[in-house]
Amino acid sequence: MGKFRRNFKIIKFAAVVIKSQIEKEKKTIEIMIQMYCRKLHNPENQICQSCLVLYEYAEKRLENCQFGENKPTCKNCHIHCYKPDMREEIRKVMRYAGP
Numbered sequence: 001m002g003k004f005r006r007n008f009k010i011i012k013f014a015a016v017v018i019k020s021q022i023e024k025e026k027k028t029i030e031i032m033i034q035m036y037c038r039k040l041h042n043p044e045n046q047i048c049q050s051c052l053v054l055y056e057y058a059e060k061r062l063e064n065c066q067f068g069e070n071k072p073t074c075k076n077c078h079i080h081c082y083k084p085d086m087r088e089e090i091r092k093v094m095r096y097a098g099p
């Protein structure tokens with residue numbers, strides 16, 4: 001029983017770590033797309049429609065990331081889970097706004 005409880009705690013902790021890592025990447029992508037869009041597309045709102053689509057796509061890829069717990073940052077990931085046209089778009093964003 002004691003052992004079970006300890007494992008449970010570890011699992012809970014791991015879940016928090018995964019979530020924050022993914023949340024952090026989402027935030028980073030959001031900021032990069034905003035910078036890129038504001039400069040190149042002059043949106044009326046925060047970002048234009050096509051950049052919004054890109055952001056929502058990136059968000060979904062992050063949520064479905066097959067690495068889960070061991071997720072590397074997308075920049076360093078060699079499993080390219082984006083479909084080709086979206087990959088091209090996100091590349092442009094990263095080239096412009098990436099660290």
Ligand SMILES: [Zn+2]
Nearest residue numbers: 037041048051
């Ligand atoms: Zn845009």
